[in-house]
Amino acid sequence: MSLDILFYILGGLTIGTALMVVLSKHPVRSVLYLVLTFFLISANYVLMNAQFIAIVNIIVYAGAIMVLFLFVLMLLNLNKENEPKHSPLMTIGAAVAGGGLFLVVVAAMREAILAAPMIDANSEQVGLVENLGKVLFTKYVLPFEVSSILFLAAMVGAVLLAKKEKQTIE
């Protein structure tokens, strides 16, 4: 089936762009690769029939959060190449730690025993807005309201951090 090939192409591209985020020297290029990674992850969500999460992922991550990162990058003017040289010991250490973590987690997952997938007529509708909204506003209505308080706290914190500097200038 062609979905098989589509998954491998998407997965390979996702891992490739994620690696480029880490390895590219230029911070702006890194941000743009991260936007590409988010779009590819959204494509993976569409492949899994989770349309709502795919759209929210594009709007929130590729839209809002990445614009925030780009704004800060432009504000700090890090465009010039001032990244210090890495020591080779640190590079080897990071690679060994990451590779070791990957091997351990994959080895642990090979032992995992999973239940059979539950695919019926209802499971096609799971990722749609109607079904997610029903569950969100009945079962998860309290976390939903608490998250609004979290946003308020984050907003107050960001304003406070920006305002404090202004007072010291005056």
Place this chain on the structure above:
Amino acid sequence: MLLATLFESGVKIEHYMVLATALFVIGVFGVLYRKNAIILLMCIELMLNAVNLLLVAFSTYFGQADGQLFVFFIMVVAAAEATVGLSILVLLYRNTRSTDIRLFNKLKN
């Protein structure tokens, strides 16, 4: 229709587990390897997205909506975290004129 063909076409849930693990490990590697604080925050976003991918995969696999709502809440927390983290970073940059994390090891000077 699409879903049934996806899981019967040879793509197993294990494939998604390996893909999410690879993305998470790339994020961990980036946090250990890079010295720029903005790239570090981006690697944290990458790790959060790896977890999101696995949550959506299992949510689809078991036909339950709960996993996708957890992804929704993770996105909320990630947005708040990025806002506060970046504003702290701007303040640190005003003090040190750099985003090198090795300069931030002394918070009190």
